Amino acid sequence: MYAFISGPMVWIAFACFFAGLAFQTMQFLRLSQKKELRALPGKPKAKKKKKGKKAVKKKKAWTLAALFAWADGLFVRQLESLRTSLLGHHVVMAGFTILFHILLFVVPIFLLAHNILLRDALGLSLPSLPEALTDALTFVFLLCAFFFLFRRLFVRQVRAISGPYDYLMWLITVLPFLTGFMAYHQWCDYDLILRVHIIAGELMLIVIPFTKLGHMLFFFFYRFLVGTEYSFGQGKRAW
Numbered sequence: 068m069y070a071f072i073s074g075p076m077v078w079i080a081f082a083c084f085f086a087g088l089a090f091q092t093m094q095f096l097r098l099s100q101k102k103e104l105r106a107l108p109g110k111p112k113a114k115k116k117k118k119g120k121k122a123v124k125k126k127k128a129w130t131l132a133a134l135f136a137w138a139d140g141l142f143v144r145q146l147e148s149l150r151t152s153l154l155g156h157h158v159v160m161a162g163f164t165i166l167f168h169i170l171l172f173v174v175p176i177f178l179l180a181h182n183i184l185l186r187d188a189l190g191l192s193l194p195s196l197p198e199a200l201t202d203a204l205t206f207v208f209l210l211c212a213f214f215f216l217f218r219r220l221f222v223r224q225v226r227a228i229s230g231p232y233d234y235l236m237w238l239i240t241v242l243p244f245l246t247g248f249m250a251y252h253q254w255c256d257y258d259l260i261l262r263v264h265i266i267a268g269e270l271m272l273i274v275i276p277f278t279k280l281g282h283m284l285f286f287f288f289y290r291f292l293v294g295t296e297y298s299f300g301q302g303k304r305a306w
Contacts, residue, residue, distance in 0.1 A: 069258075072265050080269035087276025088284060095285070167211040168283065174204050174244065175268075198251075205248045212241045236279055242267040 175181060179195040186192035196204075216237060219229045246264035250257060275281055 069262060072262060072269070076265075076269055080272040084272040084275060087273075091276050091281060091285070163211050163214050167208065167215070170204055170208040170211070171240070171283065174201055174208060177201065178247075202248070202251060205244055205251075208244055209241070209248065212237070212244070232279075239267070239271050239274060240280065243271055 173196075176193060177196045178201050179198055182192040182195045219225050219233065219237075243264060246260050246267055249255060250260045250264050254260065271280070275284065
């Protein structure tokens with residue numbers, strides 16, 4: 068069993084992950100549509116006149132002013148969206164959320180054990196963080212995860228909108244880190260915990276593109292390609 072879950076099953080999990088990511092990307096492009104961006108603010112077009120030096124200078128000055136006006140408007144919109152966002156209303160919650168999502172990527176990618184396996188399989192590896200540091204970061208990640216769990220359990224407003232699906236997604240996200248932490252410290256049955264860790268990691272890869280966990284990947288699509296009050300710019304697509 069170990070040979071299968073640490074060999075073919077790994078490739079199956081990555082194949083499902085990338086195939087699902089490609090499928091969801093095509094779905095996003097199919098279901099969204101290009102929209103016409105609003106022109107930069109400025110004066111309406113005047114009738115064509117004979118081009119001269121003064122006219123050229125005036126046109127350049129007007130274009131530069133319009134560009135500054137657009138940039139100023141963009142800054143104001145982003146500042147307003149930040150003020151009304153989670154960071155503006157609940158700094159502690161925003162801090163836990165940001166830290167949680169950063170560690171969700173940093174720990175698995177720069178973990179020494181993972182990069183050793185990657186080097187053995189493909190002959191290449193990424194830079195690795197010291198084991199003591201990744202161990203501490205995993206512990207911080209688990210603290211953030213259990214903070215979110217306790218919030219779902221004990222904050223009435225959050226508990227009211229939480230269902231079995233939400234707790235299942237929490238478990239799928241946390242289990243690879245928890246079992247990896249336990250395996251590193253050799254708690255309980257090491258061989259059993261290691262197998263559970265591998266299966267949990269593969270399961271997480273498989274379900275990411277098809278569940279709410281996909282927001283960690285499509286965040287950039289939503290923020291840069293879709294025009295909303297939370298996007299980083301006007302956006303080129305709309306639902």
